[in-house]
Amino acid sequence: MLTVSDLGAAGRRADASGDAIVAWAGRRGYEVVVRSVVPDETDRIAGKLARWADSGEVDLVLTTGGTGLTARDRTPEATAAVLDRRAPGIAEALRAAGGRRLPGAWLSRGLAGTRGATVIVNLPGSPGGVTDGLSALEPFLDHAVALASGARTAH
Amino acid sequence: MLTVSDLGAAGRRADASGDAIVAWAGRRGYEVVVRSVVPDETDRIAGKLARWADSGEVDLVLTTGGTGLTARDRTPEATAAVLDRRAPGIAEALRAAGGRRLPGAWLSRGLAGTRGATVIVNLPGSPGGVTDGLSALEPFLDHAVALASGARTAH
Amino acid sequence: MLTVSDLGAAGRRADASGDAIVAWAGRRGYEVVVRSVVPDETDRIAGKLARWADSGEVDLVLTTGGTGLTARDRTPEATAAVLDRRAPGIAEALRAAGGRRLPGAWLSRGLAGTRGATVIVNLPGSPGGVTDGLSALEPFLDHAVALASGARTAH
Numbered sequence: 001m002l003t004v005s006d007l008g009a010a011g012r013r014a015d016a017s018g019d020a021i022v023a024w025a026g027r028r029g030y031e032v033v034v035r036s037v038v039p040d041e042t043d044r045i046a047g048k049l050a051r052w053a054d055s056g057e058v059d060l061v062l063t064t065g066g067t068g069l070t071a072r073d074r075t076p077e078a079t080a081a082v083l084d085r086r087a088p089g090i091a092e093a094l095r096a097a098g099g100r101r102l103p104g105a106w107l108s109r110g111l112a113g114t115r116g117a118t119v120i121v122n123l124p125g126s127p128g129g130v131t132d133g134l135s136a137l138e139p140f141l142d143h144a145v146a147l148a149s150g151a152r153t154a155h
Numbered sequence: 156m157l158t159v160s161d162l163g164a165a166g167r168r169a170d171a172s173g174d175a176i177v178a179w180a181g182r183r184g185y186e187v188v189v190r191s192v193v194p195d196e197t198d199r200i201a202g203k204l205a206r207w208a209d210s211g212e213v214d215l216v217l218t219t220g221g222t223g224l225t226a227r228d229r230t231p232e233a234t235a236a237v238l239d240r241r242a243p244g245i246a247e248a249l250r251a252a253g254g255r256r257l258p259g260a261w262l263s264r265g266l267a268g269t270r271g272a273t274v275i276v277n278l279p280g281s282p283g284g285v286t287d288g289l290s291a292l293e294p295f296l297d298h299a300v301a302l303a304s305g306a307r308t309a310h
Numbered sequence: 311m312l313t314v315s316d317l318g319a320a321g322r323r324a325d326a327s328g329d330a331i332v333a334w335a336g337r338r339g340y341e342v343v344v345r346s347v348v349p350d351e352t353d354r355i356a357g358k359l360a361r362w363a364d365s366g367e368v369d370l371v372l373t374t375g376g377t378g379l380t381a382r383d384r385t386p387e388a389t390a391a392v393l394d395r396r397a398p399g400i401a402e403a404l405r406a407a408g409g410r411r412l413p414g415a416w417l418s419r420g421l422a423g424t425r426g427a428t429v430i431v432n433l434p435g436s437p438g439g440v441t442d443g444l445s446a447l448e449p450f451l452d453h454a455v456a457l458a459s460g461a462r463t464a465h
Contacts, residue, residue, distance in 0.1 A: 033371040069397060069457040071422060075170060077395065080214060085232065088243075088398075089250040089261040096251065096406065103449030104397040106459070110462075113264075139258030147224040147262070207402060240387065243398075244405040244416040251406065268419075269379060294413030302379040302417070 001025070001035050002048050004066035004075050005125070009039040016127045017064040024134045033058055040066050046079035046107035053082065053118035059145045065125035067110040074110045083090050083113040083120060090121055090137070090144065100127060105129065105151060119147045156180070156190050159204050159221035159230050164194040171282045172219040177230070179289045188213055193219050200233035208237065208273035214300045216273060218279035222265040230277050231264045238268035238275060239274070245276055247298070252291035253284060259285065272304045311334070312358050313343050314376035315387050315435070319349040326437045327374040334444050343368055350376050355388035363392065363428035369455045371428060373434035377420040385432050386419045393423040393430060400431055400447070400454065407446035408439060415439065427459045 001021045007013035015037055025032050038044040045066065052058045066075030068152060098105025101148035108129070110122030119141075123133040156176045162168035170192055171272065180187050180239045189207060193199040221230030245267035253260025263284070265277030274296075278288040311331045317323035325347055335342050344362060348354040355376065362368045376385030408415025418439070420432030430453075432441040439460035 011303055012418040017212040043205070069395075069429070069454055071427070071460060085224075085264065087262065088246070089209055089254070089262050089399070092250060092402055093254060095402060099399070099403060103403075104453055106397055106450055107397065107454050109395065109397050117226070140261055143259055144224055144262050148226075150226060240379075240419065242417065242419050244418055246410070247402055247405060248409060248416040252400070260402055272381070274379070295416055298414055299417055301380075305381060 001032060002045070002063045003037045004045055004063055005036075005037060006038055006039045008037045008065075008114075017125060017130045019063055020127050020130045021064060021123070021134070021135045024027045024131075028059070028138075033097070040072040042078045042117045045075055047124050048080060049120055050115065051121065053115035055122060056117075058118055059149050060121045060141070062123055063121070064123045064130050067108045067124055067145060069107055069109070069124050073109070076092055076111045079111045079120060079122055081111075082115050083111065084115050086111065086113040087119075087144070088112070093140075094121075094123070094133045095135050098124070098132045101132060102128070105132065114148045119148045156187060157200070157216060157218045158190075158192040159195055159200055159218055160192060161194045161227060163192045164222075167241045172278075172280060172285045175282050175285045176217055176219060176278070176289070179286075182203075183293075186216070195227040195229055197229045197233045197236070200230055201236045202301070203235045204234060204261055204275060205270065208270035210273065211272075213273055213302050215296070216275045217278055218276070219278045219285050222277050222279055224262055224264070231266045232264045233243050234268075234275060237270050238266065239270050241266065241268040241297070243267070248295075249276075249278070249288045249291050253279070253287045256287060257283070260287065269303045274303045312355070312371060313345075313347045314350055314355055314371045314373055316349045316382060318375075320346045326453055326464060327367055327433075327435060328442045330437050331372055331374060331433070334441075338448075339397045350382040350460070351387045352384045355385055355392045356453050357429070359389060359430060360392045360425065361432065363425040369459050370427055370451070372382075372429045373431070374433045374437055374440050375401070377418045378416055378431050379419070383419070386421045389421045389430060389432055390425075392425050393421065394425050395425040397423065397429075397454070398422070402452075404431075404433070404443045408434070408442045409440060412438070415442065424458045429454050429458045431447060
């Protein structure tokens, strides 16, 4: 999982959103293979995403941060650069669920899709946004990962 | 209407989803001008869509299949290659309606839009997904076809 | 704010949708810096959007018209040509709110995003669509403009 944050990368802010993802992954039975914090720089973000997806060892990459409307927010552009295929419905589901609770959730520009057999999903940056986003993903995320990774599913 | 299915094209699976579309079209008073089954191959899908749209005899193309996250699912990419203009709201409406009943509907990567005067909509592959999708389209599909084809509408 | 309308630009139709936006802006305390009516021509639309955004004097551009499925509707394509970054959730929120009241709202192909520090949002063409759209935007629009323009926000 990748946290995108200038302050986080500079060691000036604790990665509470990343912690929330790791705690959630533990409860869900996902193994967190790798975790990193990078600044809001397109190349740094895209590099991590591509390397992890292409390693063959990561079924799912969740990012947090950098999806908003400020000049520094570049996570969607970095993600677009590395995705093979877009899955717009995953991003729509995140925003529709988040927007019901907090209208600002509609402002997330996050993308989702696949690179090879890896699912990549951009979550919002705030711990609350991460928690809402993970709840929205839960009903279909296992299925998405199984389809993309080629695993057989009963569905 | 176009069914995208490796098994269907090989004659190894009955086209239940295509049958559901044809039955629906009959109830709605649409004439099914042409029906075909192709494998999950981008060029084959795109070729059919372009030929039908460019024939001037087809107001609406509904596809079923190939919108998911497995490595073989290529219908959205083939559709993107032939669309002149995207109509993202049609795809959003399909997923929002489907996702309320079955969370996996958010995983459909289907697109919609126009090529010339023809409306093209990607429906999911399962008969249930087709049925839910057609229900979601009904309130605005006639209007969409009329606008795209240049017919005068009262609206 | 920009009204896109062949009839409006020819002086053959009053700009009721533009009037609705101006009235709304007044109630919200926005200053309308510039207002114009252009025909449904991609270059004319894109030219206005780019010039206004690049002037440094416009925080928000709202367009009305040209987002439908007829052959003349080109506002989304013109908008795509000038946006630096897409904000798909703003367009999704508009359609989700509009579609609940009027199914035809799903047919709007409108986009939203930023060019530099300016937020650009495509609203539907009808006065009713504009009113519904502005209501849907209200909960997050100030926040969007503040983020894009670099203003500090408490959020």
